[in-house]
Amino acid sequence: MEVGRGDTLLGLLVNASVPRLDAHDAIEALRSVFDPRRLQVGQEIALLFQQESGTDRRFVGMELQPDVDRAVSVARLEGDAYEAVSVDKELRRHQAAASAVIDSSLFEAGASVGVPIPVMAAMIRAYSYDVDFQRDVQPGDEFQVMYERYLTDKGASARDGDILYAALTLGGRRMDLYRYKTRDGIVDYFNRRGESIRKALLRTPIDGARVSSKFGMRRHPVLGFSKMHAGMDFAAPSGTPIYAAGNGVIEEIGGKGSYGNYIRIKHNQQMATAYAHLSKFGSGLRRGGRVQQGDIIGYVGTTGRSTGPHLHYEVLRGGRQVNPMSVDLPTGVALQGRELVAFQRHVEDTDRQFAENLQSAAQVAQTAAASGDEPHPEACRGERSC
Ligand SMILES: [Zn+2]
Incomplete structure (x- = not known):
């Protein structure tokens, strides 16, 4: 049977003449491996019955495949208890x-x-x-x-x-x-030289936002006169997540005058980053708490002295604001010695695999073109079992 709009699993089972008590017990068992509220419209569910004497049939379980890589089933055991199992399909x-x-x-x-x-x-x-x-x-x-x-x-x-x-x-x-x-x-x-590409700070603490105002002197949009802009503004819709630019400890979090909702993270003895005008903070954050680079620390808003939703972002060195775009970011680790030698072999292997995969993709695309088929997006990718 197939799940329709507004169906509940209990309703479906009862409609298929599964006794209500059995249906209830089977669903309770299922819950240990799959949340029935996650059922999608169109989901196929196989109900399993055992033929009894005459036209009677006994409900003995059900099976469904909620994800491409997972199947779940419920089976009736002796004593009328139900047990659920989840089977991962091999990928x-x-x-x-x-x-x-x-x-x-x-x-x-x-x-x-x-x-x-x-x-x-x-x-x-x-x-x-x-x-x-x-x-x-x-x-x-x-x-x-x-x-x-x-x-x-x-x-x-x-x-x-x-x-x-x-x-x-x-x-x-x-x-x-x-x-x-x-x-x-x-x-x-x-990178090819074996240096980690990870840096102490992200270049931009927000995805896909437009830089609406750079660091430096500018005419203040609210006050009207020229004033130093001590950070960078990123225009983005309210609610856009803001990420911690680096690992660190929250030095300050809360309302801060014209900054509105403000959070400042201390990354080391020298460097800190600050984020202003937030609509709200990430959940569970508090002063003195630790954050990891990339954690969501808040959401874009327009609190404080602000003309519209944007993130005001500051990088501070020794307590003074510096230009986030020109600050030299310290690099992460570099591989050395035997580790570097092993890495260089890995680079050669990877380069060769990439060339092979790309070539087989080109061949597939060519074959598709020669046979007059519209090249399907799938055909433009190199693929290889490994
Ligand atoms: Zn600003």
């Missing part, structure tokens, strides 16, 4: 590779060669230490990416895995990144 790991020239935005370029949006978002996140995507990406720039995909035994895409390799060429400057697991078991992205 096959594939590699996919893509390469494209950017016309307008990186997202569009990714979509044109069939790279899933979450993969593009992960790539943007990985490069966000070095690249301001609003400012630095121009038409004619290029990107390449190789990432994992998990497929079901029927070949359906179950989920995307990690980015294994990416390259971004902006204004002729090429930046590679390689996913690498060190012998200590730390997984991180490194």
Whole structure:
């Protein structure tokens, strides 16, 4: 049977002449592995009956597959108790590779060669230490990416895995990144020289926002006269999440005059970052609490002296505001010695895999073109079992 609009599982079972008490017990058992409120319209559910004497049949369980990679079932045991089990379907790991020239935005370029949006978002996140995507990406720039995909035994895409390799060429400057697991078991992205791309501070603490006012002298939009603007403004809709630019301790959180709702994070002896005009703070944050880079610390708003929803962002060095765009960000770790040698081998392997994957993608696309088919987005990706 199939779940229709407004159906409840109990209603469906009772309609299928499962005794109400049995239906209730079976659903209670199911709850341990699957929340029945997550049932989607169109979900198939198989009800299992055992033929009894005459036309009687006895309800003995049910099965459904709520996710591409998971099936759940409920079985009636002796003594009329019910037991639920969840079975993960085995997924096959594939590699996919893509390469494209950017016309307008990186997202569009990714979509044109069939790279899933979450993969593009992960790539943007990985490069966000070095690249301001609003400012630095121009038409004619290029990107390449190789990432994992998990497929079901029927070949359906179950989920995307990690980015294994990416390259971004902006204004002729090429930046590679390689996913690498060190012998200590730390997984991180490194450039070709074996330096972690992770920086102490993110370039921008907010996704996809436009810079509406830079650091420096400007005419104040509310007060009218020229005044030093001690931070950077990012215009974004109210409620847009704001991320901690780096690991640190919350030094101040709460209302702060013209700043409105304000939070300041101390990253080390020298550096701090501050975020103002927030509509609200991230949940569970308090003064003295620790945050990790990328944690949501609040949401864009227009509290305090502000003309519209935006984030006012400050970087402070030794307590004084500095230009967030020109502050030199300390780099993370660099691989050395035997670790660096192992990494260099990994780089060679990855480069070769990427070239192979991309070539097989080109062949698939060519075959599709030769047979007169419209090249399907799937055909533009290199894929290889691994
Ligand atoms: Zn501002």
